[in-house]
Amino acid sequence: MMKHKEIALNKLRGMGDEVLESVLQEEVPSIQIPSRGTSNIIYNPDKKYFELGDRKGTRSLGNVKQIKKMAQMMCVGNFCKELVDIQKTATMREMYYVSEGWDVGFDNQQESNNITEDIEVTLGVSRENLGLLPEEDGASVYGDITLRDEDVEFNALRLGKSGYTIPPTVDDVEIVDADVDRIICVETMGLYHRMVQEKAYERFNALIVGLKGQAARATRRFIRRTSDELNVPVYICNDGDPWGFHIAMVIISGSAKLAHVNHDLATPNAKFLGVTASDIINYDLPTDKLKDIDVTRLKELSGDPRYQTDFWQTEIKKMLKLGRKAEQQSFSKYGLEYIIDTYFPNKISAIEGQSLE
């Protein structure tokens, strides 16, 4: 069994043992659950991501209102223990239906999601490692990386034009080997296929990651793991609008909602290398006018703790003043290859302080 599964199993057993112990000692069983309330979600400027503070709540069988929730936690914990034990996984949806057979079921999916999050927070283990998977797959990956999943080993240059798809079970995947100098993530699959077609993975000796918009949890975990294990810079290259900025920021600094798992999902070393207001001016890009909703969002970001750097404050002000936004694909104005032949080399050279020839 892989180490992260063993840890999960031990923690699940620990939770059950604690309750059992109390019963045997004729005490009222209770569990301490870190609070996920807004006031307990704190941005840590050193770590560069949101994490949970020290506040905890107590869930006790001595409180009539909490009995059902305690029982549900035990049922979910037990279900997860079995899953991890037999090396299986289930979707949150499947568990919801399975729970129809339990003595304490759920009234709706939201209720079972909440209990699952309670366990994640209490044990400090992500639900993926408890065997509970989100529905969606992660990003596409193309480049010279060799991975192993159970008994199958493969290189992401040899899986077809769409490359490797990151599975929800990303922590079961072993990084065997990689020959890359950097990781370049792009927002759209259109640009991803452009990068593959123009062999950008060779030109930049890079792993190309196609995010498919907002990055899935599996994608964020994969980026974090490759960043840690390969020890190469990670660039997030998105559209030049508040939505593109924030897709990058969630990869870099995590979200407030997932403060309890950001230590596994955030990649604080990753750098935004997407389209900026400065790029729009310098490259005379085709643009669209900022909509009201873009302006509102930019102003929100400007007050967000994750954007309190000179770079972001300057770029957000500049975009608001310019009143325009631009997509990455707009570089096609200068030809399909321009973004790879000229723009990316310029940007990467500037940030790495070395020429990319």
Added chain:
Amino acid sequence: MMKHKEIALNKLRGMGDEVLESVLQEEVPSIQIPSRGTSNIIYNPDKKYFELGDRKGTRSLGNVKQIKKMAQMMCVGNFCKELVDIQKTATMREMYYVSEGWDVGFDNQQESNNITEDIEVTLGVSRENLGLLPEEDGASVYGDITLRDEDVEFNALRLGKSGYTIPPTVDDVEIVDADVDRIICVETMGLYHRMVQEKAYERFNALIVGLKGQAARATRRFIRRTSDELNVPVYICNDGDPWGFHIAMVIISGSAKLAHVNHDLATPNAKFLGVTASDIINYDLPTDKLKDIDVTRLKELSGDPRYQTDFWQTEIKKMLKLGRKAEQQSFSKYGLEYIIDTYFPNKISAIEGQSLE
């Protein structure tokens, strides 16, 4: 060059030659474009899909209002010819930006999409074969199929847990070999991963396709090609609600909007094997109440030419009477493996008239 590319190239050249010829003969150049109006979209009950009728419109340089559109068609045609010639592709979005450098540009993306569709219809060639790709990738595929894309050959059992992702350039992919008796498509990635985890590809000797909801064009083309080239039955296994029904129907009989390419995308031999109102009753499944929008949609489907079979008419009536719908994952009520151990074998045996042991 692959054959479908050669055909596309010849047809593009033909379109240009025709216009040139007229000019040289001092005639007014014009192009006949099959009409895509509703009255020219006809359901063909023998072929079991929508196709275009015989009505055509004429676009002529002699008509002041049509000059710009004619010129745009020539520019897009020329752009596609270059793409196919140098074996590249571009997204519709990229072409839109590239067109900024043309003498006749587009006012918006919709305008360039329309001109592209004009060319598709006129030449009878899908835009993918003209080098113009949709942004999105297709479905995930797991099972014993060996494919080749350019110089890379791979088997879809050896690409990691998420399997093979169908690229937008699906017609460039060669099916080298396959050892499967049937193709089973499922609507959700949750069920796809369940099928992979329970080794349903071995149990049913099947290719498992994870549709990710409404099937992308690349997915529909892949299903059609595997159906034709492997000559095995195709089953579409979706949720038991009007949306699940229709995801299956679009794979089987195509959409009205794409009447001009259904001959390449539809798989009329494919069979719906998703959750029916009868299943809901027979398996006593957990259900949700039909919403108003579900009822409206079911009534629409009941009048749709594609649903005029006894099977569909009966099942739609039964669901309306029952007033309930059910997801495929609801079989988890009987345990995670039930759907693969019991439900699918029952359904497949019934349709194939042989036991699946």
